[in-house]
Amino acid sequence: MSHIPLIFIIAGEASGDQLGADLMDSLKELKDVRFAGIGGQAMAAQGLTSLFPMEELSLMGITGILRNLPHLLRRLRETVETIQQMKPEVVITIDAQEFSARIMKRLHKLPARPRLIQYGAPTVWAWRPGRARKIAAIVDRLLCLYPFEPPYFEKHGLKANFVGHPVARETARESHREQNLLCVLPGSRQSEIQTLLPIFGQTVALLQQEIPSLKVLIPTLPSMRHLVEQGTKGWSVDVHIVVGDEARRAAFQKASVALAASGTVALQLAAAGLPFVIAYKVGKINEWIGRAIIKTPWACMVNILLAFHTFEPGFVLNRKAKEKVKEPWIPEFIQDDCNPEVLTTALLTLLEDPNARNRQEHAMEEAIALLKAPAQAAAKSTLEEMNTPLQLRKNLPTL
Known part of the structure; x- marks a missing residue:
C-alpha cells in the first residue's frame, strides 16, 4: 500500500x-x-x-x-x-x-x-x-x-x-438589500464582543432616533452566540442573531449597511459589496503598547490595500502616509474615535448619501480585484x- x-x-x-x-x-x-x-x-x-x-x-x-x-x-x-x-x-x-x-x-x-x-x-x-x-x-x-x-x-x-485571498474567490451573489437593515459585526473574540457591543448598542439607539424603522441583524459564531444574546438584551431594537457562514453571507446580501469590528470581516464585506463602517477599541494597556509599535495609519485592510496600489512603487506604510490620502476609502474609527455619536454620523452618511455609497462600492470592487x-x-x-x-x-x- x-x-x-x-x-x-x-x-x-x-x-x-x-x-x-x-x-x-x-x-x-x-x-x-x-x-x-x-x-x-x-x-x-x-x-x-x-x-x-x-x-x-x-x-x-x-x-x-x-x-x-x-x-x-x-x-x-x-x-x-x-x-x-x-x-x-x-x-x-x-x-x-x-x-x-x-x-x-x-x-x-x-x-x-x-x-x-x-x-x-x-x-x-x-x-x-x-x-x-x-x-x-x-x-x-x-x-x-x-x-x-x-x-x-x-x-x-x-x-x-x-x-x-479567499474572499476574492467567493462567488458573487445577487443582492436584495432591505432598506434600513443594519448588519452589526462586533468581532469573533470574546474580548472584542464585550468591548464593542455596548458601544454598538448605543450607536443603534442613536441611529434609531433618526431612522425609526431601523432593523438589526448580527451574524456571529456558534461559540459566541450566547455572549451576543446577553450583550444585546437591553438594546432599543429587536435584534436578529444568526450563526454560520451561509447565514453570514445571506446577511451581507440582505443588509443595507454594516458596522463592523476591524478584522478579516472587512474584506468579506467588500467582497459582498456591502458599504460599511469600521470601529475598534481595546483596553488602555493594549492601546499604549499598540501606539508604541504599530506604524500603519489605518486598521481596515481595504484602506491598506488601496494605499499600496495607489502609491506604489516605493510606498512606505507609516503614519505619514495618511497625509497622502484626504480621507480613507472606508471610514474607520479607532479608540477614542470609536464612540456612538461619530459612528452614527458615518452610518447615516452611507444610508442617505448615494454618492458616498457609490464611492465606497467602487473602492471595495477595486480592492477585491487586487486579491485574485x-x-x-x-x-x-x-x-x-x-x-x-x-x-x-x-x-x-x-x-
Missing part, C-alpha cells in the same frame, strides 16, 4: 479555520493526503480532528496571553510532541502567531523535521519589521495573502508566494514545497 502524506495544520481563529479548510479542500483535489492539527468547525468539516479546541489559541492582546501563559506552554509542548510522534511531511501554521512561531522554532531545531510553511504573512509592513528576518530563519516557505507582501520577505532569502490569484495557488505551493528536498534550501539568517 502506497504511503499517503500527512499534513499537520494549525489555525487559532475563525478566519484561519476557514483558510485552513479551503486549503484542505484544494489539496484533496490535487493529491491523496491525510490531515491532522488544530482547527475549528470549518476544518472539522473537511475531516480534521482537532488536537484541542481551537478557541484556546484565540487570545487578544498582550494581557490575554500573559494571563493564560502556563496553559499555552502546556499546549505548546503537547503540539510539538504530537508532531514528533506523527511525523507529518509538512506543518502549516496559519494564525495564532505567537503560538505558531514557537512551534516552528522548536520544529526547526529537530534533526529530522518536516517542511515548515506559514500561511499568511506577519504584518511586518505595519509593525515589528524585524519579524521578516526572524520568520525567514524558521520556515521554508511563506504563503502571502496580499500582493504587496512577498518583497518584505524575499530580501531575507525566504520563498514567498502571493497565493491570493490563480486557482489552487496555495495548495500547489504547498505540494511544491513538500516535494523540494530540504538540503536545497538556502542558508538563512539565524534567530
Whole structure:
C-alpha cells in the first residue's frame, strides 16, 4: 500500500479555520493526503480532528496571553510532541502567531523535521519589521495573502508566494438589500464582543432616533452566540442573531449597511459589496503598547490595500502616509474615535448619501480585484514545497 502524506495544520481563529479548510479542500483535489492539527468547525468539516479546541489559541492582546501563559506552554509542548510522534511531511501554521512561531522554532531545531510553511504573512509592513528576518530563519516557505507582501520577505532569502485571498474567490451573489437593515459585526473574540457591543448598542439607539424603522441583524459564531444574546438584551431594537457562514453571507446580501469590528470581516464585506463602517477599541494597556509599535495609519485592510496600489512603487506604510490620502476609502474609527455619536454620523452618511455609497462600492470592487490569484495557488505551493528536498534550501539568517 502506497504511503499517503500527512499534513499537520494549525489555525487559532475563525478566519484561519476557514483558510485552513479551503486549503484542505484544494489539496484533496490535487493529491491523496491525510490531515491532522488544530482547527475549528470549518476544518472539522473537511475531516480534521482537532488536537484541542481551537478557541484556546484565540487570545487578544498582550494581557490575554500573559494571563493564560502556563496553559499555552502546556499546549505548546503537547503540539510539538504530537508532531514528533506523527511525523507529518509538512506543518502549516496559519494564525495564532505567537503560538505558531514557537512551534516552528522548536520544529526547526529537530534533526529530522518536516517542511515548515506559514500561511499568511506577519504584518511586518505595519509593525515589528524585524519579524521578516526572524520568520525567514524558521520556515521554508511563506504563503502571502496580499500582493504587496512577498518583497518584505524575499530580501531575507525566504520563498514567498502571493497565493491570493479567499474572499476574492467567493462567488458573487445577487443582492436584495432591505432598506434600513443594519448588519452589526462586533468581532469573533470574546474580548472584542464585550468591548464593542455596548458601544454598538448605543450607536443603534442613536441611529434609531433618526431612522425609526431601523432593523438589526448580527451574524456571529456558534461559540459566541450566547455572549451576543446577553450583550444585546437591553438594546432599543429587536435584534436578529444568526450563526454560520451561509447565514453570514445571506446577511451581507440582505443588509443595507454594516458596522463592523476591524478584522478579516472587512474584506468579506467588500467582497459582498456591502458599504460599511469600521470601529475598534481595546483596553488602555493594549492601546499604549499598540501606539508604541504599530506604524500603519489605518486598521481596515481595504484602506491598506488601496494605499499600496495607489502609491506604489516605493510606498512606505507609516503614519505619514495618511497625509497622502484626504480621507480613507472606508471610514474607520479607532479608540477614542470609536464612540456612538461619530459612528452614527458615518452610518447615516452611507444610508442617505448615494454618492458616498457609490464611492465606497467602487473602492471595495477595486480592492477585491487586487486579491485574485490563480486557482489552487496555495495548495500547489504547498505540494511544491513538500516535494523540494530540504538540503536545497538556502542558508538563512539565524534567530
